[in-house]
Amino acid sequence: MFALKMLKKIIVMFQSDISPDQIAWGFALGAILGLVPNFMMKICLFAVIMLFRVNLTSALIACTLFSIIGFAADPLLDKVGYIFLINIKVLKPFYTWLYNLPLVPFTKFNNTVVMGSLIAGILLIVPNGIFAKKMLVYYRKNYRDKVAQWKLVKLLNTALNATAIIKKIG
Amino acid sequence: MKFIRWNFLIPTVIVIALITLFNILFFDVILKKAFISTGEMIFGAKVEIDDLKTSFTKVSLSMDGLRCADRNDYFKNLIDVDHITFDAKFTPILRKKLVIDEMTVSGLKWGTARKTSGQLPPKKEKKFDKKQKKDGKFAKLFESAKNKANEEFNKLPAVETFSQIESQIKDFDVDKLIDKSNLQSVKEINKLSGEMQNKYKNYQTTFDNFKIEEKIEKNKNLINEISKTKVSSFDDITRTAKNIEELKNNKKELDNILKELDKAKKDVAGTLDLSKQIQDAINKDVDSVSDKLSVSNLNTRNISSMLVGRQWINRVDTVIYYMSLIKKYMPEKDKEPVKERAKGRDVMFAQKAYPSLLISKINISGTTSKDKQGKAIAFAGSIRNVSSSPDMVAEPVTLDIRGNNGIQNLTVEGLFDHRGNNSEDLLKVSMSGISGEVLNIPENDYLPLINTAAVKLSSRFELSNGKFSCGADMSVKDIKEKDLSVIKGNIKYLAEITNTIKSFNIEAKAKSEDNGSLSFDVKSDIDRKISDAVSKLFSSKVAEAKSKVKEEINKIVKEQTKQIEDNIKAQKDALLQNINSQTALIDNIKKSIKY
Numbered sequence: 001m002f003a004l005k006m007l008k009k010i011i012v013m014f015q016s017d018i019s020p021d022q023i024a025w026g027f028a029l030g031a032i033l034g035l036v037p038n039f040m041m042k043i044c045l046f047a048v049i050m051l052f053r054v055n056l057t058s059a060l061i062a063c064t065l066f067s068i069i070g071f072a073a074d075p076l077l078d079k080v081g082y083i084f085l086i087n088i089k090v091l092k093p094f095y096t097w098l099y100n101l102p103l104v105p106f107t108k109f110n111n112t113v114v115m116g117s118l119i120a121g122i123l124l125i126v127p128n129g130i131f132a133k134k135m136l137v138y139y140r141k142n143y144r145d146k147v148a149q150w151k152l153v154k155l156l157n158t159a160l161n162a163t164a165i166i167k168k169i170g
Numbered sequence: 171m172k173f174i175r176w177n178f179l180i181p182t183v184i185v186i187a188l189i190t191l192f193n194i195l196f197f198d199v200i201l202k203k204a205f206i207s208t209g210e211m212i213f214g215a216k217v218e219i220d221d222l223k224t225s226f227t228k229v230s231l232s233m234d235g236l237r238c239a240d241r242n243d244y245f246k247n248l249i250d251v252d253h254i255t256f257d258a259k260f261t262p263i264l265r266k267k268l269v270i271d272e273m274t275v276s277g278l279k280w281g282t283a284r285k286t287s288g289q290l291p292p293k294k295e296k297k298f299d300k301k302q303k304k305d306g307k308f309a310k311l312f313e314s315a316k317n318k319a320n321e322e323f324n325k326l327p328a329v330e331t332f333s334q335i336e337s338q339i340k341d342f343d344v345d346k347l348i349d350k351s352n353l354q355s356v357k358e359i360n361k362l363s364g365e366m367q368n369k370y371k372n373y374q375t376t377f378d379n380f381k382i383e384e385k386i387e388k389n390k391n392l393i394n395e396i397s398k399t400k401v402s403s404f405d406d407i408t409r410t411a412k413n414i415e416e417l418k419n420n421k422k423e424l425d426n427i428l429k430e431l432d433k434a435k436k437d438v439a440g441t442l443d444l445s446k447q448i449q450d451a452i453n454k455d456v457d458s459v460s461d462k463l464s465v466s467n468l469n470t471r472n473i474s475s476m477l478v479g480r481q482w483i484n485r486v487d488t489v490i491y492y493m494s495l496i497k498k499y500m501p502e503k504d505k506e507p508v509k510e511r512a513k514g515r516d517v518m519f520a521q522k523a524y525p526s527l528l529i530s531k532i533n534i535s536g537t538t539s540k541d542k543q544g545k546a547i548a549f550a551g552s553i554r555n556v557s558s559s560p561d562m563v564a565e566p567v568t569l570d571i572r573g574n575n576g577i578q579n580l581t582v583e584g585l586f587d588h589r590g591n592n593s594e595d596l597l598k599v600s601m602s603g604i605s606g607e608v609l610n611i612p613e614n615d616y617l618p619l620i621n622t623a624a625v626k627l628s629s630r631f632e633l634s635n636g637k638f639s640c641g642a643d644m645s646v647k648d649i650k651e652k653d654l655s656v657i658k659g660n661i662k663y664l665a666e667i668t669n670t671i672k673s674f675n676i677e678a679k680a681k682s683e684d685n686g687s688l689s690f691d692v693k694s695d696i697d698r699k700i701s702d703a704v705s706k707l708f709s710s711k712v713a714e715a716k717s718k719v720k721e722e723i724n725k726i727v728k729e730q731t732k733q734i735e736d737n738i739k740a741q742k743d744a745l746l747q748n749i750n751s752q753t754a755l756i757d758n759i760k761k762s763i764k765y
Contacts, residue, residue, distance in 0.1 A: 037514075047182075050175060050178045050182075051174065051175055051178065051179060052173050052174065052175060053172065053173045053174065053175045074514075077514075078514050078515070081514060082515070085517045086517060092519070095517075095519050096519040096520050099519040099520075100519075102261045102264030102265055103264050103265070105265065106265075108516070110516055110517045110518065110519065111514045111515065111516050111517075112514040112515045112517065113514030114514065116514070
């Protein structure tokens with residue numbers, strides 16, 4: 001059922017008139033959430049996603065996608081994190097300040113992979129956002145009507161609507 | 171504010187607010203339970219807290235009535251504290267670290283009585299045992315050494331010797347000690363009597379064999395014949411000469427018999443004095459019975475081991491247990507500052523680092539438990555630099571507590587240095603003017619009244635790089651005398667002698683050996699003093715018993731000797747009478763022969 005609901009949400013996201021900006025922001029923030037390996041950092045980013053009115057489905061898609069990418073990119077992210085934590089000496093006082101703040105050290109920002117993923121995620125916000133928005137606009141312009149005619153989409157809509165009615169009666 | 175997701179923010183804020191409110195309302199209860207649970211797992215006995223209050227604004231804690239039961243005596247409290255209070259630093263708490271600049275512990279007491287048992291419920295007890303097994307390696311090592319030492323102390327010959335002495339002193343019953351049928355002197359009397367009777371019998375037989383009367387009759391006949399003979403022919407002369415010759419021979423024979431009778435008379439007359447032989451036998455009997463009164467020599471070193479050995483083990487056990495606790499909660503070396511991770515590397519930045527627990531100073535005040543005279547020492551002092559990560563603190567943990575009540579003094583000094591790879595724990599305890607009860611030596615009949623003495627104690631416990639050593643010097647003075655009027659029986663003599671002991675010193679040591687075992691040693695001059703006292707008592711008791719034994723044997727022998735002497739005297743008189751009559755007859759016939 002969960003899989004069907006998720007599938008419907010994805011279809012709705014693509015087929016409806018939800019703001020492309022919301023979807024783009026959701027995708028960009030979801031990408032950071034997917035890349036960062038630390039649990040505490042994930043909680044913070046999740047709170048940010050939940051706090052702002054961004055699209056959760058696109059965030060979830062990006063999170064899943066970039067988690068897989070993150071696994072593969074760990075060696076690279078480690079190097080990026082190392083550069084930012086060690087080589088850029090200007091930032092050291094800032095890190096030291098952060099390190100001495102309460103709760104912040106729990107985010108493990110001082111870990112090279114965590115820092116590398118965070119930097120990569122932040123750097124990818126704009127490209128990810130633009131990419132997501134352009135892709136969505138292009139899709140809606142060229143494919144939305146065609147996809148709406150697909151039997152699978154119609155069947156899915158009918159099935160989910162019937163389930164909702166049964167639940168209401170039951 | 172369109173971009174804010176209010177339907178997420180508002181419920182989240184409400185949930186956080188509720189959690190905070192719950193914590194404010196119930197945090198004290200939860201914390202109290204956590205303290206009790208942790209304390210019970212550390213001490214293995216019930217922990218009670220009357221009241222616990224925290225303040226979120228001041229970040230402070232105040233605790234009233236903390237009592238930890240003693241695992242070794244569930245009806246006593248190991249620690250009893252009236253009040254504990256401290257303010258913690260706020261920011262370290264957010265990093266799971268408790269940093270306290272100053273803590274106050276007031277009304278600290280120990281050994282106070284409990285109304286209820288401090289034993290943990292079976293479930294918690296099991297949990298504690300499991301935990302002990304897991305992390306009490308040092309304690310485990312000591313436990314085995316303690317059992318071994320206890321066994322050795324139990325086997326000490328001095329303990330047996332004391333009980334032997336006691337039972338033997340009680341058993342100094344002359345009748346039980348003397349076995350009449352086995353008395354050498356009685357046997358000797360019977361033997362001498364038999365010999366004497368045989369002698370008389372032999373003499374009598376010899377006399378009978380002489381046939382004196384027959385010979386006298388024969389001589390009488392010869393004399394008659396010679397006197398009646400009228401010499402009328404040569405034959406008469408020849409026959410008379412022959413008779414005279416025979417008479418001469420008979421006379422010679424009678425002379426010899428007379429000599430024999432005289433010799434026998436002298437012998438019989440002088441044989442009745444048995445006293446010398448019997449006296450020698452009596453002396454032998456007295457020595458033989460006295461041998462039964464001797465006991466094995468006291469091993470003087472064993473006495474002090476027996477007296478304070480077990481107490482010493484128990485004290486060392488307690489100190490080691492708490493030192494192992496300190497070692498457990500104050501690891502020697504902190505975690506590595508940089509460590510490799512499977513994913514990435516942690517980079518450490520300069521930080522105002524705090525250990526998980528840091529208490530810069532604990533002010534302590536309290537009283538020792540009251541002795542039987544109701545005296546307690548009020549003390550005060552401080553513990554500094556208590557930390558879960560000693561390497562992060564510049565100074566080692568120090569302990570300095572002093573107390574005085576005008577008569578008694580107490581000083582406790584400690585140094586617990588767990589910085590770096592090597593650790594060193596040192597604890598010095600000095601007490602003076604304290605009651606002898608502190609030694610916990612049970613009163614008994616062999617010992618002076620140690621509980622009434624004034625004791626000066628100086629002890630030192632050291633745990634350096636896993637090696638444990640400790641020592642204690644005790645000076646016991648002003649021992650009061652036992653009231654002899656209430657002591658009855660043989661033990662009174664012992665009490666009289668132990669009353670002469672007014673003071674003694676004890677030196678106790680324990681240390682871990684290279685092979686991992688622990689050795690205990692206790693020395694004291696009380697060994698020699700008690701040994702001398704007991705020997706003195708035993709000598710006097712043995713002498714007294716010997717004299718009684720001699721008297722009793724003399725009595726027994728005298729009765730028997732009298733009977734036998736009377737009997738022998740009668741036989742002797744009869745024999746002498748016989749000899750005299752025989753001698754008279756021979757004398758008469760000899761006179762006749764002469765004429």
